[in-house]
Amino acid sequence: MKGIAIGLSNNSKEILKRLKKTEFVIDVYIAGSPKDDGKEKELIQVLKPREILLKKWSEIDLIIFIGSIAASIRIINSFLTSKDQDPGVIVMDNKCSKIVPLIGLHQSNTQNIAYQVANLFGGEVIETNNSNDQSFLNLDAFGNQWGWKRSGDIKDWTKLVIKQANNEEIFCKQFSGNRLWKTSESGEIINQINEKETVKPDSTFNVSIFKNNERTWHPPVLWIGIGCERNTSKDLIAKSLNNFLESRNLSQQSIAGFATIDIKKDEKGILELAEEKNLPIKFFSKQDLSTIIVPNPSNIVQKEIGTHSVAEASCLLAAGEEAKLLEEKRIFKNQSGAVTLAIAESKNQYNPTHGEIHIIGSGPGDISYLTNNARKALSRCTVWIGYKMYLDLIKPLCRSDQVLIESKLTEEKERCSKTIKLAEEGIKVALISSGESGFYGMAGLLLELLQKIKKESRPYFEVHPGISSVQLAAALSGAPLMNDFCSISLSDKLTPWSLIDKRIEGALLGDFVIALFNPQSIERNWQLKSVIHKCLKSRPGNTPVLIARQVGRENQSKKFFTLNTIPIDEIDMLSIIIIGNSQTTLIDEIFVTPRGYLQN
Secondary structure, three states: OOEEEEEOOHHHHHHHHHHHOOOOOOEEEEEOOHHHOHHHOOOOEEEOHHHHHHHHHHHOOEEEEEOOHHHHHHHHHHHOOOOOOOOEEEEEOOOOOEEEEEEOOOOOOHHHHHHHHHHHHOOEEOOOOHHHHOOOOOOOOHHHHHOOEEEOOHHHHHHHHHHHHOOOOOEEEEOOOOOHHHHOOOHHHOEEEOOOOOOOHHHEEEEOOEOOOOOEEEOOOEEEEEEEOOOOOHHHHHHHHHHHHHHHOEOHHHEEEEEEEHHHOOOHHHHHHHHHHOOOEEEEOHHHHHOOOOOOOOHHHHHHHOOOOOHHHHHHHHHOOOOEEEEEEEEEEEOOEEEEEEEEEOOOOOOOOOOEEEEEEOEOOOHHHOOHHHHHHHHHOOEEEEEHHHHHHHHHHOOOOOEEEEEOOOOHHHHHHHHHHHHHOOOEEEEEEOEOOOOOOOHHHHHHHHHOOOHHHOOEEEEEOOOOHHHHHHHHHEEOOOOOEEEEEOOOOOOOHHHHHHHHHHHHHOOOEEEEEOOOOOOOOOHHHHHHHHHHHHOOOOOEEEEEEOOOOOOOEEEEEEOOOOOHHHOOOOEEEEEOOOOOEEEOOEEEOOOOHHHO
16 A cells, blocks of 8 residues: 555644554655754655645555645645546544545545544544445445456446446356355345346446456456476566467456476576566475376476476466366467466465455453454454354444354364465455453464464464453452463363463462453363362462453443352353452452552
8 A cells, every 4th residue: 555644734743643653654744845844854744735746646545634625625636537547535634533535435445444544543434425325335346355356447337336326236247256245235235147147237247257348356266387498488478378368268367376396486487477467376396296187198298307297287286176277288389488378267266465364352342442453453354253242242343345254162263264264365354352362362373373374375464452351350340450460261171270270379379469261161160169279278368359240241240259258159251350469458349459659
């Protein structure tokens, strides 16, 4: 994203500094004369708006104005050309309370960015288009969210959008690519038709690998297998590929990547073509290629490099399970070398550099505890994955074009694997934990699985911190965690009890305040008794204890006890227990562990 932010007054300086830290903005400016720059010179450039746009208009994707809508319109008016070429424009006020996506709601992803900015600053998006109010799918933009590329005349797409705005029926023919979009509230409105059905062509768009000069979204599902003579030129490979695709009317925009044998890791022509097209290359050993059955095995290739096929075998291997060989190998030659090409179609998309994983801690329950950073990430993601109860808590924030995937409580590994798979397809995915995702949440497992993927093939990921239930429990009761404390989960499903027991002993030896998670369930009904018994050997029976249950949720409760009076039978998995240390006090239901300030 190449974006700039322009403040129309000096009151916008602090907002500009915050925008500069986001992924949307690379340069920030204050409207004025250069002589006015003063001490902000290092951070914020001072220029007249017209001079800024004369330099930047053709090379940027986004402009964010801080100030008046009328002034912003007057500034950009003479620069506007067409909706598919102009950068997106967002206007926000100096209080960050109103954010207005003005230009490029579809083509420049401006609408989605406006939601992210609004959530980051705690503002409100003001929209004037029909799509959001009527849960319409942004037909000419939504494919970007699914890792696809668009073709077809922009005027034809605009006509389709107008038909939708007039409540006319819209149809889709999808032949390949991820189909999850159909399950969104906006996607369900679109009529799905098969290849043989004929409806109004001017009311239809396609999701396809074919280049047909119609309104089409192209999923990245084609793998190009390449074999070539040593030092074959990039130009020959590129020209041959173009001819090969044209012969089957296949779109360049549906290419997922290239595949070849590993002895070609230094083949200049292949490497240069992949870099030029910004596409990955998968390299396979001759042993792996030899296991693939192909229609055109070659004894010559077998004799020279030890496998009967490179182009056909490598594209099928790259395309994975249920791969379909679309085009058998063809050989292209000229004076600069020879290249063999084959094409396979994958069942699954592959576009990991476009995909993202956002691991989000949704807080202890009530949506008010969700951080602005987490809200921004949620608005950025197309798919949300999580345990159903956690998704239900944040469901009010879900837009009509976003998809929720629910899973069961014990399906953590499957949940993480699904998240990674979708991100590898080029989709931005939110993996939801309750509380803080790195605190007994999903972050650890997800990152362990990502470590198994080669660094260059990993989708982008970010962990967004949340508020833990123990933080809220402590805040509801006073300040019991003001000094050193530790948290220990009593669940021995993943950690041996012998290790948990040692940790309890260590915490008692160090006089830590102890927070207990997962204290007791129907199946685990003796561990908590064991811990309390151990605590009573090290701490007085009148040591204060908090039992907080369902914190942040509708049936939230807090009760104070001592080690001697804990009602063990009333405690379950929805409870958090905080056991004070030798310094902790409970006076008039104010639970405090002193830091020592009054002693100094």
